[in-house]
Amino acid sequence: MEILTEYGDQLITAFIRTIQLAGLSAVGALVLGTILAAMRVSPVWALRTVATGYVNIVRNTPLTLVVLFASFGLAQQLGVTLVDPNSPTSITDSSFRLAVLAFSTYTATFVCEALRAGVNTVPIGQSEAARSLGLGFTQGLRYIVLPQAFRAVVAPLGSIMIALIKNTTIASVIGVAEASLLMKEVIENTSALIVVGLIFALGFMCLTIPTGAVFGFLSKKLAVRT
Amino acid sequence: MKLKALIAVPALAVILAATGCGGQAGSSDAKGLTASASDGLTIGIAFDRPGISQKNPDGSFSGFDVDVAKYVATKLGVEESKITWLEAPTPQRENLIQNGQVDYVVAAYTINDARKEKVGFAGPYLTVGQSLLVRQDETAITGPESLTGGKKLCSVTGSTPAQNIKKKYAQDVQLQEYDTNSACVEALKAGAIDAMTTDDVVLAGYAAVNQGKLKVVGKPFTKDSYGIGVKKDDAEGRNKVNDAIEEMIKDGSWAKAFEKNLGASGYEMPTPPSVDRY
């Protein structure tokens, strides 16, 4: 219990950091993933090839490496730090934003693959009907195919989001002060290992289980009935 | 490495056990240091500290700690070829000594009371203090006080030195934490941070391998000592190691080892400490 009183504030700050990381990355991943999926089903050869290459490369890279590249490659070598270098909190902001970028890039590949599977579940008649109404490829995708594809893949998207929440722990390699970094510190300073482990386990379960429940509910509610 | 046995414990976890690998485990159980010296020694060192102790690309080891370890081994009557080097990561050093998996540990091992409860310390063989490493062309940073004004400081995750600076010297310093010192060095060279902090000799080691690019600045602003970790109750072994350290300082090998490994850094050689036989 002393652990809670001593580290209570830090615990809350750390988990809020985790939630911010996961939330922003989720938005980024959904946007980028949708664009990638659209590219992969598009009629243009170059777009398909680029998207396929991107997915195959990023999906097969360990996330730790993606995060390290964001910090050591993108920020330090290419100078993309995503912050104003003179701001008094530039280091924390930069690490945080780079981590969000890394998680979005990585998770987007999984969103893309899930959506592509979703597009396959949409009956051919739907897109044929769209075309017979005079809608072009982009319009058909935007108004007819993708909305139905999204509804078909709510459950897998839920799993991807849960994985994303768990993956945010990797941000600690570049020093983002989220939950796992705090856990390392607490473990070094206290002897109550099991208690510390349980506290952090509980914290993550409070995030992942409701996420799973919400997506489970949505997937039932939004399922396309045929 | 060969897997010999797998034991499944179905209760909550399946735990992997007993992989029979190599033969160095338990080389000196129940025996003192002197008894085991006759059939070779296993020494715990760090593998990734240039100038202090590093595994070289050809598989050999070099650094100040390595030279100290070798000298002590020679005095214990063990030739260099009979030494087995084992990596001793920071959180495992006490365990390695207590289980007898190593005969002694020379790994930038700071002597403190909490550790003395678990292991014995021979030495100290080096006095160290926290300091700062900066780029060669840096002029604004001369010591911990000059880190004010939002300067960017790098240290290893969860390290107390960085917190020290923040509390005592520069409240508005920005901390970047990476999990290894070499990551900090890389960031320093790329210009992403302004300075990094840890023990002065460790910094001197990085300055030595990055000659002309990095330098150690300021006087050390804390004081610690590195000792050689041995078994807690092995008083006889500890005495012998102490003798060896004293002799090394006296016959000039100590200064020679410092000059050879850390001289290139331009960092001033500290005065050798006097051995503390507690």
Next chain:
Amino acid sequence: MSNQPALKTLYDAPGPRGKTLNIIISALCLAGLVGGMFWVISALNAKGQLAPEKWQPFLTADMWRTYLLPGIAGTLQAAGLAVVLATALGIVLGVGRMSQIKILRYGCGAVVEFFRAMPLLILMIFCFQLFANYNLFPSTQMAMAAVVTGLTLCNGAVIAEIVRAGVHSLPRGQSEASMALGLGSGQMMRMILLPQAITAMLPPIVSQLVVALKDTALGYQITYVEAVRQGVQAGSAYSNYIPALLVVAAVMIAINFALSQLAVTAENRLRKGRKAVVKPEEVAIPQI
């Protein structure tokens, strides 16, 4: 995987204007790609990352013998071991979760849900510290044990779900028929349901191997000798951090890509081959 469009029917064959438009978009896209690569390469070059002395070490035997090969071996070893153990654990938990005995069912369910909710890194840090405190493994094996334990528990929970999905997707007639033959629930599971479900479970399990391979990189944080950590050490020894990370990434991508292809091949073969009762895609659980 293939470069073919997912559905040919999402668009018509382009007319003359459409063709021109496609070519223009393709050209713009490629131009953007080339421009981006040019920018990256010139920026790296300006920072001296492409200097030959940073890359030459990769042509020496020492680099591979001392750093990269042991790292790759460590990664493969931990991942391989973890998948074998996780498959065993997953079958036990998955079958347990479908058991007739209430306590067993809820117990296994709780374990599976717990480990599905736990971040792997947190588990590894915890196991590592646990093993160190209670001295459960010799120190040379400690990091490996923590990595394998963490991977086994997390992947075991996922595989348990794969097993459950596989068994649930069998036609109902299978269990009805075996009940009619007078088989008990244990016999039914062992002799009728599992053997049929297992072929369909194979592709997702191979994909899980890819996940495990990537996740061993988390062992980086607890000093396990795996590919990423060795890459970082090599980078520190030769002062070529970025090139070392790039080489490690290339190696990992190649291995994982090959394994992913294997999973797809296995899936296709199963689909084409024997009349499997369950189609693999019905069992698939998204891998991440």
